[in-house]
Amino acid sequence: MEKEIKLDVSNGSLSGTLIVPDNIEKPTIVLIVAGSGPTDRDGNNRLSGETNNLKQLAEQLAAHNVASLRFDKRGVGKSQSATIPENQLRLQTFVTDVLSWVRYLSESDKFSKIFILGHSEGGLISIEACQKLKAAGLILLATPGRNLANILQDQLTQQLSGQEEWLQRSIQILDSLKNGNLVPQVPVELETLFRPSIQPYLQSILKIDPVIELTKLKLPILLIQGTEDLQVSVSDAELLKQAVPTAKLAIIPKMNHVLKIVPESDTKANLASYQQPDKPLSSELVQKILNFLNTEDY
Numbered sequence: 657m658e659k660e661i662k663l664d665v666s667n668g669s670l671s672g673t674l675i676v677p678d679n680i681e682k683p684t685i686v687l688i689v690a691g692s693g694p695t696d697r698d699g700n701n702r703l704s705g706e707t708n709n710l711k712q713l714a715e716q717l718a719a720h721n722v723a724s725l726r727f728d729k730r731g732v733g734k735s736q737s738a739t740i741p742e743n744q745l746r747l748q749t750f751v752t753d754v755l756s757w758v759r760y761l762s763e764s765d766k767f768s769k770i771f772i773l774g775h776s777e778g779g780l781i782s783i784e785a786c787q788k789l790k791a792a793g794l795i796l797l798a799t800p801g802r803n804l805a806n807i808l809q810d811q812l813t814q815q816l817s818g819q820e821e822w823l824q825r826s827i828q829i830l831d832s833l834k835n836g837n838l839v840p841q842v843p844v845e846l847e848t849l850f851r852p853s854i855q856p857y858l859q860s861i862l863k864i865d866p867v868i869e870l871t872k873l874k875l876p877i878l879l880i881q882g883t884e885d886l887q888v889s890v891s892d893a894e895l896l897k898q899a900v901p902t903a904k905l906a907i908i909p910k911m912n913h914v915l916k917i918v919p920e921s922d923t924k925a926n927l928a929s930y931q932q933p934d935k936p937l938s939s940e941l942v943q944k945i946l947n948f949l950n951t952e953d954y
Contacts, residue, residue, distance in 0.1 A: 657675070657676045657677075657678060658673060658674070658675050659673070659674045659675075659676070660672075660673060660674075660734075661673070661674045661725065661727075661760075663727075663756060663757060663760055665730075665738055665752075665753060665756050666738070666752075667730075667737075667738050667739070667740050668735075668736075668737030668738035668739070669735070669737050669738060670727055670728065670730060670735045670738055670753060670756070670757070671697075671727065671728050671733065671734035671735050672697055672725050672726055672727030672728065672757070673697055673714070673725070673726055673727075674723070674724075674725045675714050675715075675717075675718045675723060675724050675725075676723045676766070677718055677721040677722070677723060680721050680723075682766060682767055682768040683721060683722060683723045683767060683768065684722050684723065684767065684768055684769045684770075684771065684792070684949055685722070685723035685724060685725060685761060685767040685769070685770055685771070686717060686722060686723070686724045686725075686771045686772075686773050686795070686945075686949070687724075687725050687726075687754070687757055687758060687761065687770065687771070687772050687773065688710050688713065688714060688724055688725065688726040688727075688773050688775075688778075689750075689754055689772065689773065689774040689775065689778035689779075689781055689782050689785075690710060690726070690727075690729055690775060690778050691775045691776030691777045691778045691779075691798075692776060692777035692778075694729070694731070694732045695729055695732065696728045696729070696732050696733040697710065697711070697726040697727050697728045697733065698710055698711035698726070699711065699712075699713075699775070699914070700933070704930055705914070705930030705931045706930075706931060706933045707914040707915075707916070707929070707930055707931075707932070707933055707935075708933035708934070709775075709914050709915045709916070709937060710726050710775065711726070712936065712937045713773075713915070713937060713942070713945075714726050716937065716942045717942075717945070717946075720946050722946070722949060723767060725757060725761065727753075727757060729750065729753075730749065730750065730753055741853075742853040742854055742857070743852075743853040743854075743855075743856055744856075745854075745856070745857045746856065746857060746860040747780065747781065747784065747857070747860040747861050747864070748784070748860065750781045751781055751784045751785045751788075754772070754781060754782065754785040755785055755788060755789055758770060758772070758785070758789050758791070769792035769793075770791050770792055771791060771792050771793045771794070771795060771949060772785065772786055772789075772791045772793075772794050772795070773794075773795040773796075773797065773945070774794075774795070774796055774797065774799060775797045775798060775799075775915075776797070776798050776799065776800075776887065776888065776913065777800075777861075778799075779796040779797065779798070779799025779800070779866075780799065780800065780861065780864060780866060780869075782794060782796065783796070783799075783866060783869045783870055783873070784864070784869060786873050786875065787869070787872050787873065791875060792875070792876070793875055793876035793877065793878065793948065793949075794873065794875055794876070794877045794878070795877075795878045795880070795945060795948065796877065796878070796879050796880070796896065797880050797881075797915065797941075798880070798881060798882065798885055798887065798888045798913050798915070799866065799879070799888065799892070799893075799896065800866055800888050800892050801866055801867060801888075801891070801892035801893060801894070801895030801896045801899075802866070802867075802892060802895065803862065803864070803865055803866075804858070804861045804862050804864070805830050805831075805834050805862055807887075807888070807892075808826075808830060808849075809827060809830065811887070812826045812827070822843070822845055822846065825843060825846065826846060826849070826850070829842065829846065829850050830862075833850075833855055833858055833859050833862055834859075834862045836859070838852065838855050838856070838859075839852070839855065840852055866895075866896065867895055867896065867898075867899040868899075870896055870899050870900055870903075871899050871900060873900070876904075876948070876951075877900055877902070877903035877904070878903070878904045878906070878944070878945070878948040879893050879896050879897055879903050879904065879905045879906070880893075880905075880906045880908065880941060880944055880945070881893035881905075881906070881907055881908070882907075882908045882909075882910070882911025882912055882913070882915070882938070883907060883908070883909050883910060883911065883920075884910055884911060884912040884918050884920060884921075884926055885911070885912055885913040886912065886913055886923070886926060886927075887913045888913065890907055893905060893907065904948060906940075906944040908938055908940050908941055908944070910938075911938045911940070911941060912926050912929060914929060914930055915937050915938055915941055916929045916932070916935050916936070916937065916938065917938050
């Protein structure tokens with residue numbers, strides 16, 4: 657059974673898709689939390705591409721009798737009524753939304769266990785949320801193990817190769833934000849990432865050390881990372897594993913950031929998969945998640 661769900665929150669309502677397998681009394685359910693930017697319930701983002709990866713994941717879970725709820729982020733898709741000004745957004749805004757969805761699922765009393773699954777920045781949101789809720793377990797897909805400043809600096813070093821002036825200016829802005837200072841004047845060339853209206857949100861993430869936050873949790877954790885991820889590295893997953901040795905870690909060969917299998921060291925093919933919604937998910941990814949969900953006495 658697939659059902660559209662609307663949840664009242666501050667400033668409007670959030671919309672999501674609930675999939676419940678037929679003829680299963682009180683199934684396990686996975687709440688799927690999308691990554692950064694204007695990403696919808698299906699994992700699609702008007703800036704980075706149409707992948708359908710979260711929709712595919714929900715369908716794969718349903719095929720194995722696992723329920724799921726995935727939702728449009730505040731201000732995206734059918735959750736646009738909950739839009740708030742960009743300069744008022746904080747990571748905590750999305751954490752609160754996850755807590756609201758978990759409360760909805762808990763109060764429905766229709767599910768035996770509630771797992772939280774976060775992808776990329778959605779993993780950071782999920783880590784923060786799990787400090788304030790009771791969940792059966794946490795699944796982190798392609799989730800950073802370092803502070804955002806370190807990850808952005810790595811990405812900018814690659815993207816701005818040969819453009820030393822813009823790279824140094826970007827690093828200066830990052831340092832200012834991390835030290836609690838806003839930067840009102842940003843070069844036009846850097847506004848996409850550092851526009852003044854997004855800076856308070858960036859600051860809210862820059863305060864977070866994923867390793868420290870993860871150690872605060874007392875629940876089963878599954879870490880999954882692909883070797884061909886252009887945004888988050890295997891070393892990020894290993895840092896999280898080192899922080900919580902009881903966590904399970906799965907490294908999936910040839911899987912990229914959008915959870916698809918791509919050729920090794922082929923950036924063009926890797927990025928092309930961000931625009932290939934029919935390209936299937938990694939089958940190993942799905943199996944690792946199912947194994948974790950079905951593990952007794954973790």
